[in-house]
Amino acid sequence: MSNPIPPSTKEVKSSSPTIPSPPPHHLNHNLSNSDIQENGLHALVNIQTAKDIWTFLLVFRIFNSFLVKTFFQPDEYFQALEPAWELAFGEGSGAWITWEWHYQLRSSLHPTLFAAAYYLIDKPMEFVNFFPQFRAEVLAVLPNIIQAIFAAACDYYTWKMAEKMYGLGSRTGYVTVCLYLEYLEEWKTNLHQLLMSVLSPWNWFCSTRTFSNSLETSLTITALYFWPWDMAIHSGEKIKEGTKEASAASISRGVFRITESVNHLRYSLLLAGIACILRPTNLLIWFCVIMPIIMSLIPGVSPKTTKSPITQDYIILLREAMLCGSIILIISAISDRLYFGEWTFPPYQWLHFNISQNLAVFYGKNDWHYFFSQGLPLLLLTYLPFTILSTFKTYSPSTTPNPEFTSNLQTILTQLSGVMIFVLSTISHKEVRFIYPLLPILFLLTAPSITSFFTRETQVPTKNPSKSKTETKTIRKSLLTILILLNIALAAYTTIIHQSAVISVTSFIRHKYETEMLDAQGIPLHSPDAYTYLKHYPASFDENAPPSLNINYDIKKEENSQYAQKMMGSSRNPDWNEQENGNAAKPFVGFLMPCHSTPWRSQLVYKGLGAWALGCEPPVHLEVGEREGYRDEADRFYDDPGRFLREEMVVDGEGVGKKVWPRYVVGFEGVEKDVREFYEGGVEGEGARKGKKMKEIWRERNTQWIDDWRRSGDVVVWEFV
Known part of the structure; x- marks a missing residue:
């Protein structure tokens, strides 16, 4: 590809200094x-x-x-940056590869x-x-x-x-x-x-x-x-052919x-x-x-x-x-x-x-x-x-x-x-x-x-009467x-206010992951390197507390670098359902929003940051006459949020769905009631699921107006404790 920097202009021989010539x-x-x-x-x-x-x-x-701090359209991320992320960091990097690429x-x-x-x-x-x-x-x-x-x-x-x-x-x-x-x-x-x-x-x-x-x-x-x-x-x-003018013009x-x-x-x-x-x-x-x-x-x-x-x-x-x-x-x-x-x-x-x-x-x-x-x-x-x-x-x-x-x-x-x-x-x-x-x-x-x-x-007259200046x-x-x-x-x-929260929430989630899951060296706490330290200094370990930033971890530079590279880079599918000891791993975050409402791995970055989101693949497999009644995953959720959550989610090992309930959920404020009723088993304080609660930890206004009712209201992050 041609270098976008303008090509050098033809040099002009001159003994003048490098400063610009006067008028x-x-x-x-x-x-x-x-x-x-x-x-x-x-x-x-x-x-x-x-x-x-x-x-x-x-x-x-x-x-x-x-x-530019706002969201415009998903193609900005999913038709360029997600495939690029996978190319750079491999298929295990957590990039979301959409159907067009398949x-x-x-x-x-x-x-x-x-x-x-x-x-x-x-x-x-x-x-x-x-x-x-x-x-x-x-x-x-x-x-x-x-x-x-x-x-x-x-x-x-x-x-x-x-x-x-x-x-x-x-x-x-x-x-x-x-x-x-x-x-x-x-x-x-x-x-x-x-x-x-x-x-x-x-x-x-x-x-x-x-x-x-x-x-x-x-x-x-x-x-x-x-x-x-x-x-x-x-x-x-x-120009009339055969004339001197035509010959001169041709040359x-x-x-x-x-x-x-x-x-x-x-x-x-x-x-x-x-x-x-x-x-x-x-x-x-x-x-x-x-x-x-x-x-x-x-x-x-x-x-x-x-x-x-x-x-x-x-x-x-x-x-x-x-x-x-x-x-x-x-x-x-x-x-x-x-x-x-x-x-x-x-x-x-x-x-x-x-x-x-x-x-x-x-x-x-x-x-x-x-x-x-x-x-x-x-x-x-x-x-x-x-x-x-x-x-x-x-x-x-x-x-x-x-x-x-x-x-x-x-x-x-x-x-x-x-x-x-x-x-x-x-x-x-x-x-x-x-x-x-x-x-x-x-x-x-x-x-x-x-x-x-x-x-x-x-026209402005000059000292020379026969000339004028424009x-x-x-x-x-x-x-x-x-x-x-x-x-x-x-x-x-349009670049600072309108639809800004769906961008800033990804930074919040990434920083939340860094605070809770990484040590002072930037290594995940569940990594072999981190446990090597904890094995020798067990008194410093508190699994419920964020890592201290004052501890000087003595980890070999090569090991740190190797694991950091692995960490920087789950599957081509956004759903995080890896197995740990035979059980589905608990994702860090889930997005209950219309599909592709936020950036993905290009902003979340860490491969260890397990996440899932609602999909909206088109009915490529259906004939034209059958497509009218097709409902994708996001459609099914907004058609009946309660039913979708009951039938397609797994919470604490219970359920037959394909998505495991995460530690945090991101959504627009309109879904809060349905999510709370599902997780707590009723209104707050009544029939709560095993004594667990849903707590709001972050909220930001997304926009003053939008043409999609599903995206109206603030963007909220809920923690499930």
């Missing part, structure tokens, strides 16, 4: 005019500006990743990325014998930091694409350019585009989450930036004249290939991108001689597409072979299950207008009016170096967005993140209208301030 009219006159670029600034200034922007965006998105519907490339990060970060920590508690904290935040890098790349290449569309020169210098703002005479389109991406509530909410859609978005906009747009833009030009229009342009094509094709493997619907985007080039092959539109630079461009494009496509397919096939244990092609399996069997509707069915009435408003929020305005009126800044190129590219991107939304609207199951890859494209199309609405260019002023500042504050408020609410 144009202060430049050293000994420098060549070729060093001055189209925005009037020295090339070194533009290079430094790009570096500063990348650094700012990287720090910004990493900061963003640490502030039916080979997902590409293994995405979880492999995070598995590599898990392994490469955890191994050094194991080698230097870091405490498992510290390792757990690092592993819990690691995936979001990795995704933050891709999110920063998405912002960066969206800005670079804006420069390609609207011209080099942006007032977005993080350090360098801000020193010279008073000298710049550029319009603010690129600045507004970058601010749109940085201040987007949806990007703040979703870009650092580990969805395949988030990675797809970063890969897509980066690939679009490196794509040879000159082939598509110029394909519509018709000048050879897109792949230098090696760098071919390398850029390869970057684009490789990134696009990965995006299509991860999300087959990404093919819709590249179909629209390639169509203008295909149309140019119609007889009479393009030259027929193979000596023409244009025709050779087509040959190079076809050659590189076959080469890069083959590389991606081979890598994907090998990765899937190693993960699934057999040769398979997940995109085909995905299409088979979602189209021929229509299993996606098991997780929801939406109206045909969903993307128009909900999807786009959620993606764009305060930008939506300007996006609508851009679809009816084309805005092209006066300083655009090539208005025809910009106009044609805007047309292609608009058609691309429309086709993808139209096609995805025909499927039954829809989610807003399905069209997430369109968001950077919509920013590119919307930025000029925002520029036009909030800025005004005025100044850009921000107008409607009050409205702009309100919109920015509204974006910030929405971003803060």
Whole structure:
């Protein structure tokens, strides 16, 4: 995969120091005019500006990743991090592998990325014998930091694409350019585009989450930036053949004249290939991108001689597409072979299950207008009016170096967005993140209208009567301030408050396990290493008390490390029913919530932390006509909680169910009455089960509103004593 960090820009020979060059009219006159670029600034200034922007965006998105404390959708964890956890730590690591992976519907490339990060970060920590508690904290935040890098790349290449569309020169210098703002005479389109991406509530909410859609978005906009747009833009030009103008145009229009342009094509094709493997619907985007080039092959539109630079461009494009496509397919096939244990092609399996069997509707069915009435408003929020305005009126800044190129590219991107939304609207199951890859494209199309609405260019006279200077002023500042504050408020609410308890409860459970089950060295109290110590110092042992943090355990470093590694890493099934001395082991925690309401092993971390949760596997084994009456495990619980608990739970060795009653139960407050009646045998104090009680030990508000009644109310943890 291509490194998301922006490629180095062509070096400019200069004896100048490393600090940025001053504005144009202060430049050293000994420098060549070729060093001055189209925005009037020295090339070194533009290079430094790009570096500063990348650094700012990287720090910004990493900061963003640490502030995302809420839950969005289960795929963030179960379609990426759980398979990655199993890849990194083995089948006995306690990862929850959902049904999609058993039916080979997902590409293994995405979880492999995070598995590599898990392994490469955890191994050094194991080698230097870091405490498992510290390792757990690092592993819990690691995936979001990795995704933050891709999110920063998405912002960066969206800005670079804006420069390609609207011209080099942006007032977005993080350090360098801000020193010279008073000298710049550029319009603010690129600045507004970058601010749109940085201040987007949806990007703040979703870009650092580990969805395949988030990675797809970063890969897509980066690939679009490196794509040879000159082939598509110029394909519509018709020049009379046999003229000197036609010959000159053919020579000048050879897109792949230098090696760098071919390398850029390869970057684009490789990134696009990965995006299509991860999300087959990404093919819709590249179909629209390639169509203008295909149309140019119609007889009479393009030259027929193979000596023409244009025709050779087509040959190079076809050659590189076959080469890069083959590389991606081979890598994907090998990765899937190693993960699934057999040769398979997940995109085909995905299409088979979602189209021929229509299993996606098991997780929801939406109206045909969903993307128009909900999807786009959620993606764009305060930008939506300007996006609508851009679809009816084309805005092209006066300083655009090539208005025809910009106009044609805007047309292609608009058609691309429309086709993808139209096609995805025909499927039954829809989610807003399905069209997430369109968001950077919509920013590119919307930025000029925002520029036009909030800025005004005025001509200011200079000392030279024959010349004037263009100044850009921000107008409607009050409205702009309100919109920015509204974006910030929405971003803060959705990432800090809305559905936050279902995330924080996993940290509480993990820390509870560390307090009760680990000694000062981070070793489980029931481990051989811990009992070695207790055997020699029995007076220090109290099985009912948490381990003392003041005892200096004398355990060999190698033994500590070996057991810690085993501990960091139950079965592929979330139910914890291992046998101890012939009896089912008592799980540490059970989740009586709608399925996949919380993260799993990526946050619980410890393999020894036995846990179970309610499942919701679709009726893959049933015929279409039999699926309507199917009730999964979570459905059965909420249909009749009391009956479910009586028939499917084992408490103190009593019962015929498959789930063993745990030490702690996590649930929404609405299930408290049913759980209490089941465990205590009636209301509190009456007919209690063997004198045991149910005690609340943790409660946190999850959200102010939610569309699922099963998830309403606080998240509560109960202890059974």
